[in-house]
Amino acid sequence: MARVVSLFLPTWSTDRFRRRAGDAAPPAETPFVLVGREGNRRAVVALDAAAYAAGLRIGMAATKAQVLVKDLILYDANPAEDAEALERLAVWALRFSPIVAPDPPNGLVIEATGADHLHGGEATMLYCLVGRLAMSGVAARAAVADTWGAAHALARYVARASTVASPGHGPTVLADLPLESLRIQGPTAAALRTLGFDRVGDLLAQPRAPLTLRFGPELGRRIDQALGDLAEPIEPVRPPDLIEVSRAFAEPIGAAETIARYIEKLVVQLCERLEERGLGARRLDLICRRVDNDMQAVQVGMAMPVRDVKRLTRLLCDKIETIAPGFGIEMMTLAATVAEPFGHKQAVSSLIEETVADVSDLVDTLMNRVGERAIYRFAPVASDVPERSVCRVPAMSADTGAGWPGHWPRPSRLLPRPEPVETVALLPDHPPVSFTWRGIRRRVRRADGPERVFGEWWTRDAELVAVRDYFRIEDDAGERYWLYRAGDGEDSSTGSHRWFVHGVFG
Known part of the structure; x- marks a missing residue:
């Protein structure tokens, strides 16, 4: 089933x-x-959130806006530059899906079918998309639905940063939205309201013929597009420097074996282009255009730049089952949407240096099956606070050479967050005699400590005097735990003096 993202x-x-x-x-x-000229008058063509909250609206005369809002700041609009910037933003969004197109004047449309798994699912993909734009100072809302029309409506008329409509939602998600959500002209919406229609659901319950007779075919076309009864192709943006190859077929193809054969041929051609530029592919997009003008897309990612024909072919062929050829595919296009310099490795004799196993092929396979965000490794961070001393990094990222403190052992398993325990212990420096964790009382046989960890005062003021005293504990059953007391055992300002389990030694 097709899934489309609309970015507003x-x-x-x-x-x-x-x-x-x-x-x-x-x-x-x-x-x-921002103001522009509409006929013989200057009108508001764009406004920010503060101007909208002040009561200004698009289309309002500039002189009226200045009267309504004191000290209003006005600049001339530049629609041509806005359109060019929207085109560049669409090129940037190709990292999320191979099929992205501008949706003027203030949006993008993204074909997300088969691409969301690389980003942790649809909800995570929308979160990343909106979050990255917010960090760049661009307000955004996004929605994903079965059709372009439904996603467009949800993104603009549901007051949430991201909206995920369940697959196969039907007309129910549109029923309570206003008429303008169907992308119809303002006069048409006004005329419909005169007849008593307020919501999309009111229109869906009416016979189509009288509406078409009175308002023309555009209204019915927009309804059919929103419901998925009429196809609405997305023409993807293609940057001028994109490395891509394509193959057109005199007779449409549809068999999986035939698709796989031509995928290999396209990969060979693409690798030749990459070699000419000294690049390797980090992400490949395969777009199959069907005879009905529908496009099926496959996207695969690699942890490192790759130019190996067999590996790239296998990764793409693993996704063939997600391609619905319909009545046949008439054109296939393969593009390296993310390409980086390809580093050559010098062959070293095993008599001089041991060869290191290359697991990048395995990482690529797993990454394209379960998602890029699900494959990672832990790396040390320069911090004495245990929960801040580790972070997730890409599985094949370069080793920085940093390490964890070696003067005190660290547990093999650090709990996601410290869990409180009930203890019997002498203050200030003695370890517990016993502790109760998760309903089980454990007697302490051996203990080592304390290891004092101070708060990071530069992080926040509350940690200026905060301390923790960590102990390595072994119980009667031989299990070893990492416990700490919040505070120094004497001054209450240094912590609550409560005890917590923070890790388990293997």
Whole structure:
């Protein structure tokens, strides 16, 4: 089933203006609008959140806006630059899916079928998409649904940062939305309201013929597109420097074996192009255009730059079952949407140096099956606070040479968060005599400590005097635990003096 993401940028023009202006941009709390010429008058064509909260609206005369809002900041709009920037944003979004297109004037449409698993699922993909734009100073809302029309409506008329409609949702997700969510013209929506139609659900219950007779075919076309009864192809954006190869077929193909054979031929051609530029592929997009103008896309990622024909062919062929050829595929296009310099490795004799096993092929296979975010390794961080001394990094990232402190042993298993325990212990420096954890009382046979860990005062003021005293504990059954007391055992300002289990030794 097709899944489409609609990305809505409600303040795209003003956000882009602020990013370009840098420190000279108007403050975020100051109402700010962009104006353009509509006929013989100057009107508001874009506004920021502060101007919208002040009661200004798009289409309002610039002179009226200045009267309504004191000290309003106005600049001339530049729709051509906004469109060019939206095109560049669509190229950036190719990292999420191979089929991305601008949805003017303030949005993108993304074909997410078969690509969401690389980003941890649809909800995580929307979270990353909206979050990355927010960190860049661009407000965004996103929705995923079965059709472009439904996703477009949910992104713009549901007041949430991200909305995920369940697959096969049907018309129910649109029923309570306003008429404008169908992408119909303002006069048409106004005329429908005059007849008593307020919501999309009111239209869906009506016979189509009278509506078409009165309002023309556009209304019915938009309803059919939103419901998925009428196809709405997405023409993907292609950057000029993209490395890609394509193959058109005189007769449409559909058998899995035939698709696999031509995938290998395209990979060979693409690797030749990559070799000419000294690059390796980090992400490949295979787009299959069917005879009905529908496009099926496959996206695979690699942990490191790869130019190996067999590996790339196998990764792509593993996804053939996700391609629905329909009545046949008339064109296949393979593109390296992410390519990086390819480093050559010098062959070293085993008499001089032991060869290191290359697990990148295994990592690539797992990554494309369970998602890129699910494959990682732990790396040390320069921090004495245990829960801050580790982070997740990509599985094949370079080793920085950093290590964990070696003067005190660390447990093989660190709990996600410290768990409180009941203890019997003498203050201030003695280990527990016994402790109760998860309903089981354990007597302590041996203990070593304390290891004092101080708070990181530069992180927050509350840690200025905070300390923890860690002990390595062994119970009667031979199990070893990592316990700590919050505080130094004397001064209550250093901690609560409660005990916690923070890890288990293997």
